[in-house]
Structure formats: structure tokens, C-alpha cells
Amino acid sequence: MLRRALQPGLSRGVLGRGLGTHRGRSTLGKVEGSGGYRGSWVAPVSSYVTFRTRDPTHDGKTVGRLGEGDQNGKVSEIKKKIQSVLPRGAWNPLRDTSYLPPEHSDVVIVGGGVIGLSVAYWLKRLEKPQGAIRVLVVERDHMYSQASTALSVGGIRQQFSVPENIQLSLFSEYLAVVDDPPLDIQFNPSGYLLLASEKGAAVMESNVKVQRQEGAKVCLMSPEQLRNKFPWINTEGVALASYGMEHEGWFDPWCLLQGLRRKVQSMGVLFCHGEVTRFVSSSSHTETTSGEEVTLRRIHEVHVKMDRSLEYQPVECALVINAAGAWSGQIAELAGVGKGPPGTLQGTQLPVELRKRYVYLWHCPQGPGLETPFVIDASGAYFRREGLGNNYLGGCSPTEEEEPDPGNLEVDHDFFQDKVWPPLAQRVPAFETLKVRSAWAGYYDYNTFDQNGVVGPHPLVVNMYFATGFSGHGLQQAPAVGRAVAEMVLDGHFRTINLSPFLFNRFYLGEKVQEHNII
Numbered sequence: 001m002l003r004r005a006l007q008p009g010l011s012r013g014v015l016g017r018g019l020g021t022h023r024g025r026s027t028l029g030k031v032e033g034s035g036g037y038r039g040s041w042v043a044p045v046s047s048y049v050t051f052r053t054r055d056p057t058h059d060g061k062t063v064g065r066l067g068e069g070d071q072n073g074k075v076s077e078i079k080k081k082i083q084s085v086l087p088r089g090a091w092n093p094l095r096d097t098s099y100l101p102p103e104h105s106d107v108v109i110v111g112g113g114v115i116g117l118s119v120a121y122w123l124k125r126l127e128k129p130q131g132a133i134r135v136l137v138v139e140r141d142h143m144y145s146q147a148s149t150a151l152s153v154g155g156i157r158q159q160f161s162v163p164e165n166i167q168l169s170l171f172s173e174y175l176a177v178v179d180d181p182p183l184d185i186q187f188n189p190s191g192y193l194l195l196a197s198e199k200g201a202a203v204m205e206s207n208v209k210v211q212r213q214e215g216a217k218v219c220l221m222s223p224e225q226l227r228n229k230f231p232w233i234n235t236e237g238v239a240l241a242s243y244g245m246e247h248e249g250w251f252d253p254w255c256l257l258q259g260l261r262r263k264v265q266s267m268g269v270l271f272c273h274g275e276v277t278r279f280v281s282s283s284s285h286t287e288t289t290s291g292e293e294v295t296l297r298r299i300h301e302v303h304v305k306m307d308r309s310l311e312y313q314p315v316e317c318a319l320v321i322n323a324a325g326a327w328s329g330q331i332a333e334l335a336g337v338g339k340g341p342p343g344t345l346q347g348t349q350l351p352v353e354l355r356k357r358y359v360y361l362w363h364c365p366q367g368p369g370l371e372t373p374f375v376i377d378a379s380g381a382y383f384r385r386e387g388l389g390n391n392y393l394g395g396c397s398p399t400e401e402e403e404p405d406p407g408n409l410e411v412d413h414d415f416f417q418d419k420v421w422p423p424l425a426q427r428v429p430a431f432e433t434l435k436v437r438s439a440w441a442g443y444y445d446y447n448t449f450d451q452n453g454v455v456g457p458h459p460l461v462v463n464m465y466f467a468t469g470f471s472g473h474g475l476q477q478a479p480a481v482g483r484a485v486a487e488m489v490l491d492g493h494f495r496t497i498n499l500s501p502f503l504f505n506r507f508y509l510g511e512k513v514q515e516h517n518i519i
Contacts, residue, residue, distance in 0.1 A: 105136035112139025116323035118482025151442025158216035171480035355446035
């Protein structure tokens with residue numbers, strides 16, 4: 001619960017107040033006193049400055065102004081004299097610090113993609129009273145040029161094998177209602193079509209049974225039914241197909257990202273373009289029930305390096321949400337996660353790493369029409385329609401041996417020729433004549449343990465919470481994940497969907513969540 005995560009000695013009251021300390025430290029653009037108050041210079045106006053304190057008796061009040069009344073002339077004269085002896089007469093005693101993050105925030109969310117924004121949205125929506133929680137989102141890629149959200153193909157499906165994954169995606173009706181009026185994410189409800197070989201048919205039947213039990217509208221189709229509904233498909237090698245008839249398809253990830261960002265800003269969420277480089281924490285020692293000695297850590301301060309600068313700003317906080325996607329493993333390591341003997345809870349790392357995936361855009365004049373669903377072949381190759389002009393997006397996940405170097409986002413066009421095109425052309429004969437028009441690469445936040453999300457608190461870094469590791473299906477599950485994390489922070493437990501199987505502890509215990517439909 002958030003109450004437990006507050007620093008010792010802090011009064012809960014209205015969250016977001018009283019996070020100040022009494023250290024004698026000077027930070028860029030800030031003045032921190034050692035006598036029980038903190039001040040910061042604000043509103044650098046040409047003729048005067050205002051000094052505000054954090055003294056309890058003057059909290060938020062102006063206690064002194066320079067350059068008003070009779071002092072205007074004196075200050076002006078002094079300024080002129082100094083300007084006269086400086087090169088080019090330039091003099092500005094106060095630097096613009098508006099780009100810096102705040103000195104404190106109750107919650108710091110590392111990662112401003114759809115997952116991080118969803119957590120911010122639900123924290124603000126569920127907070128009581130309104131305005132009680134101060135939330136800061138830190139995003140280092142302010143153009144989202146390498147963000148998984150922006151580079152995604154935008155699919156949404158309920159056709160998973162694990163009940164929790166099905167529930168997470170069913171909840172994603174909130175994708176379109178996070179704003180008022182409803183957010184237009186250009187949803188195309190054409191469904192998902194999964195194809196299974198003879199070898200995979202039994203697993204598909206079992207999966208569909210679970211999906212229906214959870215409320216998903218999915219039907220099974222024989223090869224003959226498949227040919228009748230989609231005559232452009234070659235059913236050779238297909239023993240069974242499953243087709244999503246409701247709330248499945250694809251949408252525009254960029255529209256969701258920008259709409260959600262505007263929404264949370266209107267709710268009072270703060271944003272900072274910078275990179276988290278350090279956590280300042282305290283530690284204590286205890287023993288587990290099995291007698292293992294462990295170190296408990298509590299983060300008190302997040303250091304944010306400003307974009308394209310050597311400067312950093314410390315931000316005091318009560319909680320940190322690790323929603324850094326493909327980089328969340330590095331953020332966890334900064335917080336001390338996994339720094340212990342192998343095989344121990346202390347030494348258990350967050351198994352999330354960068355994995356590069358290619359997306360190709362091609363044109364095929366005789367390709368499938370407007371009724372085309374998001375097709376996933378038994379080979380692993382996939383495609384969907386893009387727009388109205390016989391354009392298509394698609395790709396295929398590589399094998400472990402084929403994993404490309406994630407050090408850059410360069411595209412391997414031979415991968416399309418060798419691994420993607422052959423199975424697609426075999427499945428859709430019209431694709432024999434396709435022409436690739438463009439391609440790009442993006443990152444998965446790949447969970448090497450079981451390819452499923454990590455949601456909830458860390459057992460030892462007691463005020464770090466995770467929302468990461470979704471291995472390609474985080475975008476569609478973001479609304480539910482955001483709510484789940486907010487519930488855990490505010491209430492101390494999951495309420496809407498029980499995501500206990502996705503807690504960090506499973507990595508130490510070796511309890512994998514076995515999802516059969518990872519693409």
C-alpha cells in the first residue's frame with residue numbers, strides 16, 4: 001500500500017506534501033536550507049524574483065520580493081552597472097529551471113509509454129481525495145523514436161491460453177473510453193484468425209475452451225469453413241482455426257499514446273524528459289521464513305539526468321513504478337535488484353531484456369480485401385491489412401538462434417525473404433507477387449523466463465513496483481495493467497483482476513506462467 005511505502009517519519013495527510021527534508025544541499029536552480037525549510041527560486045522575471053519557502057508557517061507563501069516599490073530603481077541601477085562591465089552586456093542572475101522535474105513527487109513512473117501512462121491514469125482516477133497524489137512520469141525518449149508503443153503493429157486479441165491474459169485483454173475496452181469524449185484510436189474490429197496444424201489442433205481446442213469460459217467470443221473453424229469464409233486462404237496443412245468475433249482487431253498505437261498523454265496531463269500528471277541514472281536508498285537486514293538473510297531497500301530519491309545535458313535533478317519520492325519496457329531490467333539493476341548470491345531471492349534478477357523485431361509493409365494489388373482479419377499462421381508468420389489500398393503489415397518472430405543484435409534498429413531485409421515471405425506466400429497465394437515498400441524495427445520488453453508480464457511490488461526493494469516484461473502484448477493489456485498496479489499501490493492488493501501469478505516472486509520460486517499463444 002502507498003501508506004507503507006511512505007518514508008519513515010513522513011506524515012501521510014495529503015500525499016505529495018511533506019516530502020521535504022532538512023539537508024543542507026545545493027542543487028541546480030534550487031536552494032535547500034538546513035534550518036527546517038526549503039526554498040526554490042521561481043518565476044524569473046526581469047525586474048524581480050520571488051522566494052518561496054517550505055517552512056511550515058509559510059508553506060507556499062511569498063515571504064519576500066526584491067525589486068518592488070522603492071527598490072525598483074536601485075535594482076535597475078545595479079543591474080546596469082554590472083551589465084556595463086560584462087562582455088556584450090549580458091547578465092541574467094537566474095537560470096531558467098522550468099525544464100527540471102519537481103523536487104519531490106509521491107510516485108515516480110520510469111517510462112512514458114502506454115504502460116506507464118496507464119498506471120498514471122489509474123492512480124489519478126482512483127485517488128481519494130482528488131489531487132491527493134503527485135505523479136511524475138520520466139521518459140528519456142521524448143520523441144518516442146525507439147518506443148515499443150509507437151513501433152507496434154497495434155493488435156488486440158483475447159486468444160490467449162492463460163486466464164489472466166484473456167482477462168487483461170478483455171478489459172481493454174478502456175482503450176477507447178479513457179477520455180471524454182471517447183478517444184478515437186481508429187480501432188479496426190476485423191478479429192484475429194489463428195491457424196493450427198494437426199500437431200497444434202488439440203492445444204487450440206483447449207485454449208478456445210478457456211477463452212470462452214472467460215467471456216471471449218471465439219469460434220473454431222474447420223478447413224472447409226475457413227475456405228468458405230476466406231477464399232483467399234490456402235488451407236493446406238491447416239487442421240483447425242480459431243476466429244475472434246468480438247473486440248479483436250487492431251488500432252493506431254500513436255493515437256492511443258498521444259490521447260492518453262493528453263488525458264493524464266489534464267489530470268495533473270507531471271512529465272520530465274530525462275533519464276533515470278541513480279537511486280538513493282536506505283537498507284536494513286532481515287531473514288526470510290526459510291532463514292535466508294536478506295537486505296531490504298527503500299528508495300528515497302531518484303536522480304534524473306536531463307535530456308542532452310550533464311545536469312541531473314534529484315527527485316524525492318515515496319514510490320517508483322518501473323515501466324521502462326525493454327530497458328526495465330537496467331532500471332531494476334540500478335535499484336539493487338538481483339545484486340546477491342545466485343539462487344537466492346537477493347540474487348534474483350528481473351529477466352527482461354531488449355529483443356529486436358522487424359515489421360514489414362508490402363503492397364499486393366490482388367491481396368485479401370477489407371474483411372481480412374489479423375492472421376497468425378501456424379508457422380508463426382503474421383499479417384494484417386494496413387489502410388484501404390491493398391497494403392499489409394507483417395513479420396515473424398525469430399528463433400533463439402536467429403535473434404538479431406538489439407544494439408540498433410536496422411532492418412534485415414533478408415529475414416523477410418528467407419523467413420517471412422515463404423510461409424505467407426504459401427498461405428496466401430496472392431502474396432507471391434507482393435512488393436515490400438518499407439520496413440522498421442522495434443523492441444520487445446522480452447521476459448526470458450516465461451514471456452509474460454511482471455506486475456506488482458518487488459519483495460526486497462519494497463517501494464519499487466513493476467509493470468513490464470509483456471513480450472509483445474503489453475500495448476493491448478496496458479489499461480488493465482495500469483489499473484492493477486494502481487490498485488496494488490493504493491489498496492495493497494489486486495481487486496479487478498487477480499494478477500498474483502505475475503508477481504516478481506515467481507522468478508525465485510521457478511513458477512512459470514505457461515502461455516501457449518506468444519507471437
